[in-house]
Amino acid sequence: MPELPDLEVFSKHLQRKLKGKKLKAISKAGAWKKDFLRQPLQKVYREGKELRFLFKNGHKLGVHLMLHGKLVLADTDDPPPHTVFSLQFADGSLLAVTDWQKKARLTPDPEPTNVPDALSADFSSAYLKQQLEGSRAAIKKLLTDQHKVRGIGNAYADEILYEARISPFSKAGQIPPDAAAKLLRSVKKVLKDAVKKISKDHPDIIAGEVRDFMKVHKHGKEKSPGGKRIEHAEINGRTTYYTSEQVEYQ
DNA sequence: ACACATGTTCAGCG
DNA sequence: CCGCTGAACATGTG
The missing domain is CATH 3.20.190.10 (MutM-like, N-terminal)
Structure with missing residues (x-):
């Protein structure tokens, strides 16, 4: 949730x-x-x-x-x-x-793991590029794979990919270095901004989820901030929201 | 009323 | 090994 x-x-x-x-x-x-x-x-x-x-x-x-x-x-x-x-x-x-x-x-006493948390310094541009290399999976699947990076779920994966202007259908291994670097920055920005907004508006919550600020991952929302129609499809068995502003690397 | 929603694990297929 | 699909779990929210 x-x-x-x-x-x-x-x-x-x-x-x-x-x-x-x-x-x-x-x-x-x-x-x-x-x-x-x-x-x-x-x-x-x-x-x-x-x-x-x-x-x-x-x-x-x-x-x-x-x-x-x-x-x-x-x-x-x-x-x-x-x-x-x-x-x-x-x-x-x-x-x-x-x-x-x-x-x-x-x-x-959970076992320690080498998989970096999305907001930790270990989740770096170099680490992300290493994970992307040779992967034929859709980038959204890779971002939400907890064995590669921990903490990114379905809704925020869509927001991150919109921020980076990368299509969720892109083949992970085909994303060029500059776009991968932008993707890494988008992960940090989207998650940190959300923490800031939620702790400002709802500092005392311990349940539910705050989603009202989402740019594309929002049921019934028709247009992105850029004015493009929000499309939806299924990836990984979950609803994915995206727009034509996002580049698809194949 | 009714559509939609978040995550993980495991089995099976190609 | 890689990647995909479906099943299982049986309610809350707007």
Whole structure:
């Protein structure tokens, strides 16, 4: 549901609300629970499409909301409907993750990965060019492939490709170096601008997604800022919005 | 009422 | 190995 910029804002809000509180209980936890109980929460941050909860002893919990997961903060002991797992703190506050599909995931001490986060310095022009080289996949598929770069979802991939004026159907390996460099800049710009807008307009959200500023990925929107008709098609089983302003490299 | 929506994993095909 | 497709999950939002 929410994408990288939404999750970034959620993490900041959760940190404001929960930092320093001691963990009292974790529902649906295995034997690893002992590594976390009675530990004060030190930091909440985002990695890829996951939220990370860092505790004082260095152990981390990873939370992935998948398509339908939702964060719910409450002051009660009884968890809301569709709760998949929850963190209960010593002061009585409860952070529950609900998901009617039961797909949201809680991972104790997630394995470190070499795949760069979209907003990290590791996701560089050189790295992107290396990933593009020799790939015959559609560029949109590559951008949303979490094994290549973490954090870009369906909606923001469309916004990024519009910003870079590259067609989502372009063959990744056929994108010339200057366009690839522009694509990298577009990734950073679109995501950072979205974080800024969401944290300014909705600093206290921990659920839902803010999409009103999107230039092309918006159902029912007819024209891009450049005045061209917004087309839609399916890539990777998901709706893709684009315009003729975007160059297709084949 | 009704169309539309976000992510991941795995199996199977060519 | 590469890339594509479909299935599974069974609700919320505007």
